[in-house]
Amino acid sequence: MRLVFVPPMKPKLVKSPPLGDDWIHEIKLDGYRTQVIIEAGEVRAYSSSGADWTKRYLGIVEAARELEVASAIIDGEAVVPGDDGRPDFHLMQRVIQKDPYAAILGAFDILHLNGHDLRDIGCKARREMLYSIVKPGTRIQFSEALPGDAASIFYLVDQAGIEGVVSKRAHSVYRSGPTANWTKAKSYKHTDLDLVGVEREAGKPAIARFVEPGTHHYVGAAVITLGREARERLWAKVKAKAGGAPPSEAMRKKYPATQWVKPGLRARVQHLRGEEFLRHGSVKELLDE
Known part of the structure; x- marks a missing residue:
C-alpha cells in the first residue's frame, strides 16, 4: 500500500x-x-x-x-x-x-x-x-x-x-x-510599531491596532496595559490625531468600533516570537514622536 x-x-x-x-x-x-x-x-x-x-x-x-x-x-x-x-x-x-x-x-x-x-x-x-x-x-x-x-x-x-x-x-x-x-x-520579544487605531468598549479591555513602521502593512492588535498616567497621555494623543484612515478601507467595515488616528503615534509592543501577526500582544510603552 x-x-x-x-x-x-x-x-x-x-x-x-x-x-x-x-x-x-x-x-x-x-x-x-x-x-x-x-x-x-x-x-x-x-x-x-x-x-x-x-x-x-x-x-x-x-x-x-x-x-x-x-x-x-x-x-x-x-x-x-x-x-x-x-x-x-x-x-x-x-x-x-x-x-x-x-x-x-x-x-x-x-x-x-x-x-x-x-x-x-x-x-x-x-x-x-x-x-x-x-x-x-x-x-x-x-x-x-x-x-x-x-x-x-x-x-x-x-x-x-x-x-x-x-x-x-x-x-x-x-x-x-x-x-x-x-x-x-x-518566548516574547518587543517591537516598536506605528499605532493606527484604538478600540475602547465598555466591559472590554482597550486595544490598539498597529502597522509596521512607515507602511500600511497591518500586523494586528495588542491590549493596552499602560499605567494610569501613560494611558491618559495616550488618550490625549489619540484625541489630537483623531480622524485618520485605516490601513485599508476593508478594515473600516471589519473593525467598526475602532477609532482610527493620523500618523505619528508609536508604541513598544510585547508579543510572542515567531508569529506573522501580533499574538498575546500588550502595549508596554508609548514612544515619543
Missing part, C-alpha cells in the same frame, strides 16, 4: 515548558511544518495541511533520496537560516517560492520506517531510530534534545532570541491533531 500523508501531531501552547524528567525539550524551529515521505526511490514533501510542496523543497528532497532507507515518513520543520545562522521566518516567506534550495529540514520525528508503522512506539525510541538514519552535514538535520532542566533551557532560549521550546513526553505515542503530550512554550 502506498504511503500517504499523516496529519501532524500538534503541541499545546503553554506559558513555560513542563517540569520533570519525563520530557524531551527541543528548540522550536521558526519555519513551516513539513512531512517528507520516502518510498521506492520517490520522495514527496508536504505542508502541515497536506499540500504537496515537493517542488518548493528540492534541496530537502535530494537529501532525503540519499538516506539509506527503503521507505520512511519523517516529521520536521523546514527553515531558512538567516545571516546569524538562526531560522529566519520572514526570510523564508520571501524566498520559499523562488529558491527551492533555500530550506533545510529540522527532522524531529519518524512515523514509518522500512515497512513498519512506528506511531505506537514511544517518542524517545522513535527519535533514536530517526537519529540513526540522518546523515550529518546535509539539508536534513536531526533536531537535538536540549540538556538541562526545563526552566534553565527556556531562560537560555529566551536570552538567545530563539522562538521557544517544544517539549514532548518521552514515551508518548504519535497521534494526529492537538495533544497535551507535546507542548510549545514561546
